[in-house]
Amino acid sequence: MDFEIDPRVDASFARQGFMDLIGARLIHAKAGRCVMETAWSERLTQQHGYFHAGVSATLADNAAGYAAYTLMPEGASVLTVEFKLNLTNPARPGLLRADAQVIKPGRTLSVVRCTVSTLADGKETPCAEFLGTIMTLLQAPPPP
């Protein structure tokens, strides 16, 4: 796979304070697929030292939204309608990676699947499975 990043995704990602806070990095965003990662640190943990489920949810939601965004027309904005996340394995320290793929693109709504995995000791282990709905907004929302 040739990693490529849609410049619109890059610019949007850079405006998300929360991505900076959790140390997330955009790896790929093109043609209905988006990959992002963050490295384990004590600041991202739940009570037993694993990645917090909220970190997995955040990465998955963001990767899914941007996967859909790569297919949207110029000038559109992206909005998560809803998602469901199954936690499938403990998210062990290492690199946390979300890999999202649009499975049904649509003019208004797109359905996106995303798998979150941990990479440690050269081994990739899925830790969460996401299925969600992303909306195309034809205009940017007003500033808050």
Add this chain to the structure above:
Amino acid sequence: MDFEIDPRVDASFARQGFMDLIGARLIHAKAGRCVMETAWSERLTQQHGYFHAGVSATLADNAAGYAAYTLMPEGASVLTVEFKLNLTNPARPGLLRADAQVIKPGRTLSVVRCTVSTLADGKETPCAEFLGTIMTLLQAPPPP
């Protein structure tokens, strides 16, 4: 409502590095209900300046888990099996509050509902609706 915090929830919450990172505060945790909050900052934003959906997801997941934890026997650990989150309104700057209530307690699995709201200018506006499944583990998971 008299705010009270189950000491087990308090201790578990204090071990979560991610709660510290997002500035979350535990407000109430007792008898199947849990409330937590965090205040808006640039570090918690998505690309348009609203709270990131990942912050809402994190607060909701955590409040739901601890709501269920208040009903678990001594020595148990709490694990999120899965959840679904609908984003219902933009999460405007202000205080973000997750209020979770167990709707079906169970020996192994509990079903929890949680509403996330923003509080600004004296007004509370729901921004996300959560429905999830929490598991009682009779032993703590091994360290990662």
Add this chain to the structure above:
Amino acid sequence: MDFEIDPRVDASFARQGFMDLIGARLIHAKAGRCVMETAWSERLTQQHGYFHAGVSATLADNAAGYAAYTLMPEGASVLTVEFKLNLTNPARPGLLRADAQVIKPGRTLSVVRCTVSTLADGKETPCAEFLGTIMTLLQAPPPP
């Protein structure tokens, strides 16, 4: 509660062959709320004699869709985008009732919550909890 049925819901319900097959009856549909019921029979069972989860899902989905439909403009059609269902208790023989309430109406998308319960021996027991997203279509879909 005064039971009332929006005539558009009544007409749409009457065209659903599947409602006739499962013996469902529309009880109420107005102002963002919809209630429907079906009575237990051997034809609606899973392997242990309880109502099949598919029956609960069907009733919940339909009640949710029509709850949202009551708030839609003239000429609109209703479409389920997605839903999540938690099975909370075995659905014992008796009357199965789905009670749906729009919790966030929207021009394009509405979020609806629905509780499915069984009524037997004068007692109502929740058996499923639904959270879903319903879409307003401004035109009817083409015939299949």
Add this chain to the structure above:
Amino acid sequence: MDFEIDPRVDASFARQGFMDLIGARLIHAKAGRCVMETAWSERLTQQHGYFHAGVSATLADNAAGYAAYTLMPEGASVLTVEFKLNLTNPARPGLLRADAQVIKPGRTLSVVRCTVSTLADGKETPCAEFLGTIMTLLQAPPPP
């Protein structure tokens, strides 16, 4: 693919009155995968003549449960904890097929993905995407 049916699934399926009512047929059930089908009829429709979403939900839930059941120990019973379903395309008249695959088997809980498709005029079109959680019960539930 060699179609094979686990005899435990076959026996359980045969006890489900609802499968008979909707004309469902078990095609394959082995090693974490299950496929079932039903043919379109007026009795399975929603208001515009497509398959009712409840039929897709029923097939998906059942295929998912039995996919997990094929991996359970002797004497176990299968229970759906929860599922989420995205409707991705109109379910046109033809054959409706649910194809479920366990993506994370577990001693107590298994995570299952299922795609529902329609087959008509030699073409297969996905119409729904399912992600759910199935529980292993070590004993059969009591009769209702």
